[in-house]
Amino acid sequence: MGAYIIRRLLSVVPITLGVLLITFFLFRVLGGNPAYRIAGKNATAARIAQISHERGYDKPLFLNFQDFPRSLLDAQFPRLCAQLARLDFGESLSTKQRVSTMLRQGFVPSLCVTVPLFVIELVLAITFALLAAYFRDTWLDRGLVVVSVMGMSISTLVYIMVAQYWLASEWRLFPVWGFEGPYYLVLPVLIGVVAGVGGSVRFYRTVMLDEMFQEYVRTARAKGVPQQTILFRHVLRNAMIPILTNVIIAIPFLYTGALLLENFFGIPGLGRMTVTALFNGDEDVIFADVFIGSILFVIANVITDVAYTWADPRIRLR
């Protein structure tokens, strides 16, 4: 298993390289010289040339053949990779801060929203899914499914706008904007849960129902095991594999934050930071973000595999 884990962790190199390559392609190749975006609309050619030179945008994109063997890697993409590999995330263009500092400051507010959101939604979704599966084909099950699908048919934007306007502004139940204490997080988390729980319930319900029709359930019922025991001891444990996959893969994305909620409620998290960076042409922030994100993604994948062996002892990692 150790060898397997190490082999899987090594895939972090190609995955991260691929992600960087796509980002690089988008922002430097397709997007043109970033110096134009940095300098603004009324920049002189000299200013553009200066920025290009300072930040290395005047170098070749992938490989440098000017002075063949010696400076082959003195090009934009290899330099970017080398810089990130040293864990040097560069400096933000708009705030002149170190990107590492910005990330450190941003991830706490992001997690303050996404972690409670994620946990509450998961617990609620699995509870409702078990209920629906237990009472399947009754009015309760159908009602839960219809409400879930209706819930996921409304745009998150609308949930946020309506809640912010009525609950916070008109009825003054919650603060409208800001990040000054735990109470400021209640409404964003609440909205996130309401907006997301429908889809999760529907997903987990099908997972549970798939297990419900397995033969071991029939056997258990035949020998007189009570419904609740079947549900909690047999079905839930066997449904662990799809549940785990779904849960662990979502974890790396918690760090990027809930983009819309952060924007509407003025939470200074990473989601908001990334979007601002995107529109300001602040590439160092974007590169750092996708770099860390892809590493976390690979780690989460490995954890999922390990968790499989725990959930289902028949699975062996080789």
Added chain:
Amino acid sequence: MTVATTTMTPAVPPQTATPAQPTGLWRIAWRQLRRNRLAMICLVILGVYTAIWLYAETVFWGARLRGVTPAYKVSNYDIRNQPPSAAHPLGTNYAGRDNLGQVIQGTRIAFEIGLLTSVIVIPLGFVLGAAAGYFGRKVDTVVVYLYSIVDSVPPILLILAIAYVVRGAIDRSPVFQTVTQYIDSGLLAVCFGMGFTGWVSLCRLIRAEYLKHRERQYVLAARALGVSNAAIMFRHILPNVSHLIIINFSLRFPGLILTEAVLSYLGVGVANEPSWGAIINDAKQRLWLGNWWELAGATAAMFFLVLALNLFGDALRDALDPKLRTAEAKTA
């Protein structure tokens, strides 16, 4: 059940196949769908939306070809921000444009996004998934690597980045000038963004199916007869998995509509046409003045379409391929 019938009929040349067997996959599925009252209601709703979409297209193209400003874009400042009335059932917006007309055009944009995105998603996802599943080995490694890369970036960020950059590139490039005369550059950019991220789910699905089908007897028989790989992939296996494309489309479409709204809010959506996302985003400022109708109109239009698509997609999936249930992950 579907699988059983396909294995029993190995590679019958299309010419000799008896036309319209009474127990075909689609016929059985349709019979089952027709019994499902909820699915039938959804189908009617989808039919109504399709009619509205076609109507909106005629309004749009009628005005475009005659070179006049379409009625839904004519502003009349005397009647701005009016609540719903007999003349304007959904009220008017900040420029005195009829809100209903805007919402109807939003239907057009929603359908256009669904179709244009599928033009990217279906060929890309299908060909890559089929090649990966059919050939295995190195091809499979490369395809899996490709979609792992897409998977490891939060989808909304990737869509946003692609849409933002592509829009800039489209606006700058002279090649696209002729295209953007007819299709909004923002709409095109959004479709690019959602297309180049959305192929992953279809690709995974198709890959898994091709992995299964390439071991089947009929494929072996075709190979023994010397049929080329391409013909086996597209003429023999494709008809057995084509229903997956339709299921995937009907379940992906609602997600596209919802994502478009988010993109509009973040500023990379459709630029010069009233998409539902753009209407909702416009309504944001005037909600604080108590103008609820702008938000309500677009939200309701979006709600019923997404709801009908979700429910109908589920029913279609159950009718065509009941085993698929958990293979579909939840929508973002």
